Amino acid sequence: MGRPAPRETGGDHRVTVERYFGLVAEGVLDADDRVELLDGVIVAMAPQKPGHAGTIHRVARALRRAVGERADVREDKPLVLAPFSVPEPDVAVVALDPHDYLRAHPTTALLVVEVADSSLPQDRLTKARIYAGAGVPEYWIVDLVHGRLEVFRDPQPEARRYASKTVLGIGARLELVALPGALVSTDDLLPPPVDA
Numbered sequence: 001m002g003r004p005a006p007r008e009t010g011g012d013h014r015v016t017v018e019r020y021f022g023l024v025a026e027g028v029l030d031a032d033d034r035v036e037l038l039d040g041v042i043v044a045m046a047p048q049k050p051g052h053a054g055t056i057h058r059v060a061r062a063l064r065r066a067v068g069e070r071a072d073v074r075e076d077k078p079l080v081l082a083p084f085s086v087p088e089p090d091v092a093v094v095a096l097d098p099h100d101y102l103r104a105h106p107t108t109a110l111l112v113v114e115v116a117d118s119s120l121p122q123d124r125l126t127k128a129r130i131y132a133g134a135g136v137p138e139y140w141i142v143d144l145v146h147g148r149l150e151v152f153r154d155p156q157p158e159a160r161r162y163a164s165k166t167v168l169g170i171g172a173r174l175e176l177v178a179l180p181g182a183l184v185s186t187d188d189l190l191p192p193p194v195d196a
Contacts, residue, residue, distance in 0.1 A: 014040020032090045038126055046118060055115045055142055055191055056090045061189035063093055063113075070179055071110055072096055078105045079112070081134040087127060090115045090142075093176070099166035108135050110178035117144045128152060132158035138177045142159055142189055149186050 013175050015023075020037045023029045034045040048056070056075055063073045074092045081087065086105075091113040094106040112131050114123040131139045132155040139162065141150040148169050152162035168186050170176065170193070176182040 010124060012040075014084050015042060016040070016079055017086055020086055023078060023173050027177060036078075036086065036088045037086040038122075038130060043122075045050045046087070049101075049117065049183055051144060051191060052115050052117055055144065055189075058141060058191070059113050059115065062184050063091060063111075065188075066176065066184045067179055068182075070182065072101075074101075074106075077101075079109055080105045080107050082107070085128060085130045085134070087112075089113065089127075093179075096130050108134060110132040111138045111140065112177055113140045113142060115142045115144065126163060129160040132162050133153070137148050140189075144191065147190060147193070148163075149189055 014039060017037065020029075020042065023042075024031060029035065029042075034043060034047070037043075060073050060075050067073065072094050074094060076088050076090060077092065078086050078088050079092055079094075089109070089112045092106070092109040093111040094101075094109050097106070108143050109131075114127060116123045120141070128139060132152070135155050135157045135171035137153065138156060139152040143150055143151075146188060148167050149172075151166045151168060151174065152164065153166075153188060155161075156163055170187055172186040173183055174186070176184070
């Protein structure tokens with residue numbers, strides 16, 4: 001007579017931030033690997049198509065103009081949201097650091113922006129939960145599929161959700177929650193419409 005299959009041993013099998021960086025130090029992951037840690041799972045990132053990469057550049061340029069010397073704007077850089085997430089947002093506005101983040105990655109952001117085409121479901125679900133859970137005050141998704149900007153505000157960290165969502169198209173202006181007076185036009189974030 002066969003024996004029953006062993007039961008799950010329990011415990012949390014998610015990869016921690018420390019283990020994730022340990023895999024890099026051990027050479028299991030290369031610093032050039034396009035991966036990020038999301039809720040304890042190492043996730044591969046798709047190569048960027050020209051429209052995606054160009055939009056990241058547009059967003060970063062617009063945000064640099066808006067925030068000036070009040071904050072740093074980082075593109076495709078780690079954001080350590082311990083204990084189980086190290087996303088690499090397309091663009092993040094972070095507090096100024098006297099050492100320019102040479103000693104440690106930022107552990108929070110004033111604003112995170114993801115440019116989404118094929119990643120739209122993950123950006124809306126997984127990443128929104130991660131950023132809200134970390135208390136990031138504002139999260140934008142530049143939706144290349146529908147040509148619009150999704151703005152998430154009022155994080156509820158315990159529930160891992162944002163209480164407010166607004167969808168904007170071309171011709172709108174918005175002010176960054178964490179930096180009053182820093183204004184951005186959606187015309188500078190969204191790709192221009194393609195002429196038919």
